[in-house]
Amino acid sequence: MTRGLVFNIQRYSIHDGTGIRTIVFLKGCPLKCPWCSNPESQGSVRTSVWMKNGAEESLGKWMSVDDVLHEVEKNEIFYRTSNGGVTLSGGEVLMQADFAAELLKEVKALGINTAIETTGALPLKQIRKVLHYTDQVLFDLKIMNPDKARQIIGEKIGMIKQNFEEALNSTARVIPRVPLIPGYTTPLENLRQIGNYVTGLGIEEIHILPFHQYGSSKYHYLKRSYHLKDTPLLKQEEINTIKEFFESAHIKTVVSGLG
Ligand code: SF4
Known part of the structure; x- marks a missing residue:
């Protein structure tokens, strides 16, 4: 049976798809968002370590589909009573597309709603493996200028759009999500490009995810510098302005939590 490298399983999430969900975080991501x-989770699919509280702690555990099913089934009652389910996140889910597809297939066979969070940063054949078993696709759109996207996060916008449009052509419900990162994704021109892109595809709902600092301590454990440590959180008025900006383009805009 295929095994996947999982670095966290988080229960009772209400931000990553409908209802109450269990989030399975898969390790590995080709991007480098600051x-x-x-x-x-960044880098190739392999276990790694960090130093936490003076002790080395390993990151990532190889699990079979059955191992993960055993974990996610524990919360089945919450899925059924809240229209929730299981969401695969990362990292980038598509780095482990074969494992993700097998897992999503089995979760769906149990009658549990399935979702993925993705940036679509891998060739089309990867997303094609999982879409058939996915009810919801939470698709991150970040920096739309091709040069900036490549330089800042290592993303090829042409590939992102191909993947996004492939998801739209599937039976899954696709929700574009924009992390609001001051100075990176929040410049008006970037928001305008995102708005134009999604409205051009007939999309009527978008989720915006205000910047937070929840991951900052992890950089310390990894002995890496975190370049946004002094970046202030967005003020409520700034978030409201961005919400109004999208809504003026007739896109229903939901303020959500950053995954
Ligand atoms: S924010 Fe997401 S897409 Fe960007 S590097 Fe981190 S895991 Fe990868």
């Missing part, structure tokens, strides 16, 4: 709140 604001990443899961920097331990």
Whole structure:
């Protein structure tokens, strides 16, 4: 049976898809977002370590589909009573697309709603493996200028759009999500490009995820510098202005939590 490298399983989430959900975090991500709140997931799919409280702690555990199912089934009652389910996150889920597809298939076979969080930063064949078993796709749109996207986070915008449009052509419900990172994704021109792109595709709902500092201590454990440590959180008025900006383009805008 295929095994996947999982670095966390988080229960009772209400931000990553409908209802109450269990989030399974898969290790590995090809991008390098400077604001990443899961920097331990970046890089190739392999176990690693960090130093926490003076002791070495390993990151990532190889699990079979059955191992993960055993964990997620414990909360089945919450999924059924809240229209919730299981969300695969990361890292970048598509780095482990074969494992993700097998897991999503089995979760769906149990009658549990499935979701993925993705940036779509891998070739199209990866997302095609999982879409058939996915009810909701929470798709991050970050920096739309191709040069800036490549330089800052290592993202190829052409590939992101291909993946996004592939998801839209599937049976899954697709929600574009914009992390609001001051100076990176919040410049008006970037928001305008995102708005134009999604409205051009007929999308009527977007989620915005205000910047937070929850992952900052992880950089310390990894002995890496965190370049956004002095970046202030957005004020409520700034978040409202961005919400109003999208809503003026007739896009229902939901303020959500950053995954
Ligand atoms: S895509 Fe997500 S996991 Fe990957 S570097 Fe960016 S924020 Fe981190």
